[in-house]
Amino acid sequence: MRNSGVEVLFEGSxxxxxxxxxxxTIEIAFISIIIGTILGVVMGLxxxxxxxxxxxxxxxxxxxxxxxxxxxxLYVVHFSFSPLLHIEISGETTAILxxxxxxxxxxxxxxxxxxxxxxxxxxxxxxxxxxxxxQLYRYVLIPQAVRRMLPGAINLATRMVKTTSLxxxxxxxxxxxxxxxxxxxxVIKAPNASFWVYGFIFILYFLVCYPLSLLSRKYERRxxx
Amino acid sequence: xxxxWKFIGESLPLYMDAMWLTxxxxxxxxxxxxxxxxxxxxxLFYRIKGLRSIILGYVEVSRNTPLLxxxxxLYYGLPKIGLHLSEFxxxxxxxxxxxxxxxxEAFRSGIDAVSTAQIESGLSIGLSKVQLAxxxxxxxxxxxSVPSLGANAIFLLKETSIVGAIxxxxxxxxxxxxxxxxxxxxxxxxxxxxxxxxxxxxLSLLLSWIERKVxxxxxxx
Numbered sequence: 001m002r003n004s005g006v007e008v009l010f011e012g013s014x015x016x017x018x019x020x021x022x023x024x025t026i027e028i029a030f031i032s033i034i035i036g037t038i039l040g041v042v043m044g045l046x047x048x049x050x051x052x053x054x055x056x057x058x059x060x061x062x063x064x065x066x067x068x069x070x071x072x073x074l075y076v077v078h079f080s081f082s083p084l085l086h087i088e089i090s091g092e093t094t095a096i097l098x099x100x101x102x103x104x105x106x107x108x109x110x111x112x113x114x115x116x117x118x119x120x121x122x123x124x125x126x127x128x129x130x131x132x133x134x135q136l137y138r139y140v141l142i143p144q145a146v147r148r149m150l151p152g153a154i155n156l157a158t159r160m161v162k163t164t165s166l167x168x169x170x171x172x173x174x175x176x177x178x179x180x181x182x183x184x185x186x187v188i189k190a191p192n193a194s195f196w197v198y199g200f201i202f203i204l205y206f207l208v209c210y211p212l213s214l215l216s217r218k219y220e221r222r223x224x225x
Numbered sequence: 226x227x228x229x230w231k232f233i234g235e236s237l238p239l240y241m242d243a244m245w246l247t248x249x250x251x252x253x254x255x256x257x258x259x260x261x262x263x264x265x266x267x268x269l270f271y272r273i274k275g276l277r278s279i280i281l282g283y284v285e286v287s288r289n290t291p292l293l294x295x296x297x298x299l300y301y302g303l304p305k306i307g308l309h310l311s312e313f314x315x316x317x318x319x320x321x322x323x324x325x326x327x328x329x330e331a332f333r334s335g336i337d338a339v340s341t342a343q344i345e346s347g348l349s350i351g352l353s354k355v356q357l358a359x360x361x362x363x364x365x366x367x368x369x370s371v372p373s374l375g376a377n378a379i380f381l382l383k384e385t386s387i388v389g390a391i392x393x394x395x396x397x398x399x400x401x402x403x404x405x406x407x408x409x410x411x412x413x414x415x416x417x418x419x420x421x422x423x424x425x426x427x428l429s430l431l432l433s434w435i436e437r438k439v440x441x442x443x444x445x446x
Contacts, residue, residue: 005305054396067425069383071397072417079410158289165291169390176294195305198298202290209289 005192009200016196021044021175022204025164028095028172033157035096036103043104044111058108065105073098078170091172099160116150120156147223154216158209165171165205175201232409233416239403240416243396247424250313250395251382254320258381259374261321262328265357269329270336280329287326292387295319300391316388320381327377335370336362368439375432382425396420 009015030153047058065073078094118141126136179197186193265280268381299315310318339362347361352372400417 009413036270066379067429068421071386072421075397075400076414076418077419079404080414083410101438161288162291165293167386168293176297194306195298198302199293202294202298205290205294206286210285213285213289 001033005190006196007009008182008186008190008193010185010198011190017178017182018175018204019198021173021178022201024172024210025167025174026208028167028174029160029164032099032103033160034098037107037153039100039104040107041111043108044115047108047112048115053171057072062105062109065102070098070102070163071169074166074170091167091170094170095164095167095172099164103156103160104219107153110143110149110152111154113152114145117148120143136214144180147219150223151216151220154212154219158212158216161209162205163213175204228415229409229412232407233351233412236399236403236409236416239399240396240420243394243399244420244424246393246395247382247385248253248297249386250316250320250385251378253317254324254381254385255378256378257317257321258324258328262330262332265325265329266332266336270358270362271354278392280429284326284329287323288330292323292384293390295322296391305394312388312391312393315391316385316393320384321387323384328374331373331377332366334373335366335368338369339365349423368431369438371432371436375436378432379425379429382428383421386421404424414438 009018043058043061046054049055074094077098078091079091081094082089120142122140123136126140131139165176168174168180179201183193183197194207241360249356265284267383268276268280296315296319299310299319300312303310343361343365344357347357385395386397389395389401396417400413403413
């Protein structure tokens with residue numbers, strides 16, 4: 001029983017270090033979601049504007065993120081920006097940059113979808129009732145738009161948290177990297193560590209993402225539109 | 226920016242090999258996970274006891290964990306309990322494990338969207354449960370599911386970009402190696418992006434074409 005290897009998770013500060021690594025991942029996802037949401041709302045509004053060229057440019061921007069894998073984006077920014085701009089850009093900055101731009105593209109599409117799906121009679125009825133423009137947005141349009149956007153936006157957040165696991169591949173010290181360090185350190189004392197450490201990281205990700213997907217499902221059901 | 230065209234020409238075969246690997250993995254992942262998803266969604270539809278909760282659990286686990294961690298667990302973790310798998314098998318299993326959950330969801334939401342009137346009419350004219358699935362539910366559910374099945378197929382194709390992390394010579398790994406050995410960063414990255422455009426763009430266009438084609442199959446559409 002002594003060498004089952006599961007003890008490696010609780011040895012020294014390993015447990016706390018793994019959680020700390022997870023925090024790095026969540027932090028990157030969280031900051032990117034905030035920046036992405038702000039940029040995405042602007043982008044979504046711009047995509048409903050009647051200018052054809054603007055629409056095409058923004059559509060191409062979205063498709064670029066839908067067609068090229070995020071890992072490729074991380075590589076492209078990581079390997080070309082530092083030499084190009086002659087400054088050292090850390091893995092974290094690269095990650096936040098790429099994830100924010102990706103989030104902006106996807107949130108932009110969600111916002112556009114919500115705005116376009118809003119039936120015209122809603123704003124017409126509101127005007128007929130004598131609501132002012134501000135009241136129209138405050139009481140009619142924004143609450144409905146948010147309902148349409150929330151499930152998709154939470155889904156995107158789950159995908160982002162999962163995708164941030166890739167930052168280890170551009171050298172960020174995230175939960176996966178810390179797991180690797182723990183495995184390497186214990187290679188003689190705990191040869192089975194990789195089973196437990198990766199298994200534990202697997203469960204950690206599930207514990208973070210599952211509540212988010214439950215939440216998105218709840219809103220989807222409650223606000224079926 | 227001056228590109229080294231000779232270098233691009235010389236590294237092209239490496240990228241071609243890697244593209245075949247990606248195509249092979251993607252085909253396996255997409256086809257197997259679709260079969261898995263169809264079977265699992267039928268189990269959910271028929272409410273087969275016992276199996277149902279296992280599948281619901283599987284769907285949540287596969288959808289809420291990153292592929293990278295799944296691959297590391299398969300590749301580095303499992304040998305410690307005596308299960309050795311090749312890099313390729315790990316990648317294929319990981320992708321099918323991930324894709325199966327997404328495909329089950331896609332088929333299930335398609336089946337859910339078939340109206341109860343259709344199911345009741347089918348039952349009332351004396352169709353068996355199997356006939357009901359074969360002639361009434363699946364044709365309609367499939368048409369409804371096409372957009373999400375397509376999105377999942379593209380997702381899986383893009384997700385193959387991670388298999389380099391378990392030492393498979395995929396596009397990412399080729400690009401990384403070339404950058405490390407020759408410092409031809411711009412050329413290597415350009416080929417990398419082009420390779421994914423060549424892979425994903427046709428699939429994306431094909432899927433939107435199929436989407437238009439099957440729309441007429443939807444009831445009342």
